[in-house]
Amino acid sequence: MVTKEEVESVVKSVVDEKFIRSVEVDEKGNVTVTLAKDTPDIDNVLIKLHSEIGKLEGVGLITVNREREVKETGENVQLTKELVLEKLKEVVDPEIGIDVVNLGLIYELEVRPDNTVYVKMTMTTPGCPMTMWILRAVEDKILEIPGVKDAEIELTFDPPWSPDMVSEEYKKKLGLY
Incomplete structure (x- = not known):
């Protein structure tokens, strides 16, 4: 199964370390990477991360997230x-x-x-x-x-x-x- 260290190595080869917020690998080999919201060239980074992580042996589902600010509103907005x-x-x-x-x-x-x-x-x-x-x-x-x-x-x-x-x-x- 893929290790967190293997995934981290690939992620660091694709995106500058200062933009990496977290890398997680669960027991099924599912990978979750969270990047900074200001990661440059994010579209190409997302494509390359999916491609490169997908080449690793034992990888399951690949999820790449971006951190974000939660907007608090003073009003009670009803989401529909x-x-x-x-x-x-x-x-x-x-x-x-x-x-x-x-x-x-x-x-x-x-x-x-x-x-x-x-x-x-x-x-x-x-x-x-x-x-x-x-x-x-x-x-x-x-x-x-x-x-x-x-x-x-x-x-x-x-x-x-x-x-x-x-x-x-x-x-x-x-x-x-």
């Missing part, structure tokens, strides 16, 4: 699925020009009692070159919502995305009828 979905409409797939909600990429959304938001989503194709960027944008938009404690984004390709998943409004705009 609708509020989160509206915020996610600000994340537009740059290749297609449609937001992730109307594109049908959001499969499941849950606002948990501790104000953590869970999203299960997909991409239009498993090889989408914008995957890391879109996942990060979804996380960032959720974390912008006052009162959100954390965001957990799960990527799945089951079921595979199809144009049938596009919202009715955008099907009309795109001429998919």
